Amino acid sequence: MYGPDKDTLFPLAHHKKLCFLKNLVNHPGIEVGDYTYYDDLEDVQNFMRNVKYHFDFTGDKLKIGKFCMIASGVSFIMNGANHLTDAISTYPFAIFGNGWEDAMEDKVYPYKGDTVIGNDVWVGHNATITAGIKIGDGAIIATNTTVVNDVEPYSIVGGNPAKLIRYRFPQEKIDELLKLKWWDWDISKITQNLTLLTGNDLTKISSISE
Structure with missing residues (x-):
């Protein structure tokens, strides 16, 4: 056998409180890679509730890579939450109409682009990811962290706002791992190399040929 069925929900x-996320989401603006899981203390349907302000008219996407681990309570704040910040008032007058509909004439709300989570990313309990953030492969987001800036690959960040705690490996090893892209291997190859993937011998894992 080569691991669990990537196309199963549970x-x-x-155990119905952990799911392979791509088999749960049904929103055209959300993309999820194989084997990424969401673990919820109550109900996995909470994931969709925690992708907030994701309105069709904003056009932004939430993209999550393969083999990610997303803990209970993680929230994604999408571009629909943005208000004017360089105006005298941040209040969204136009949405209420009744004589206020022209308030946004010749103006646009801030747009920060797609939110992109790399591969093999661990997002801890109750973390918040804000709109347009890019989180690199192999990163770890600590519990209760609020991410307001991009996160580098194989870094560990924590706090509000998120600050770098440390890198998981030296830069030369990070470069090797980013080139290796083990998450794109055939699942049989991943299965055959599980002991290396769960170990810490970077020399051995980096030496595996395609």
């Missing part, structure tokens, strides 16, 4: 028998 990969753990008799």
Whole structure:
């Protein structure tokens, strides 16, 4: 066998609070890679509720890579939450109409682009990811962190706002891992190399040929 079925919703028998996320989401603006899971203390349907202000008219996407781990309570704040910040008032007058509909004439709300989570990213309990953020492969987002700036690959960040705690590996090893892209291997190859992937011998894992 080569691991669990990536196309099943609940990969753990008799446990309905962890799901393979791509099989749960049904929103055209959300893309999720294989084997990425969401673990919720109450109900996995909470994931969709926690992608907030994701309105069709904003056109932004939430893109999550493969083999990510997303804990309970993680929130994604999308571009629909943005208000004017360089105006005298941040109040969204125009949405209420009744004589206020022209308030945004010749103006646009801030737009920060797609929110992109790389591969093999661990997002801890109750973390918040704001609109347009890019989180690199292999990064770790600590519990209760609020991410307002991009996160580098294989870094660990925490706090509000998020600050760099440390890098997981030396830069030369990070470069090797980013080139290796183990998450794109065939699942049989991943299965055959599980002991290396769960170890810390970077020399051995980096030496594996395609």
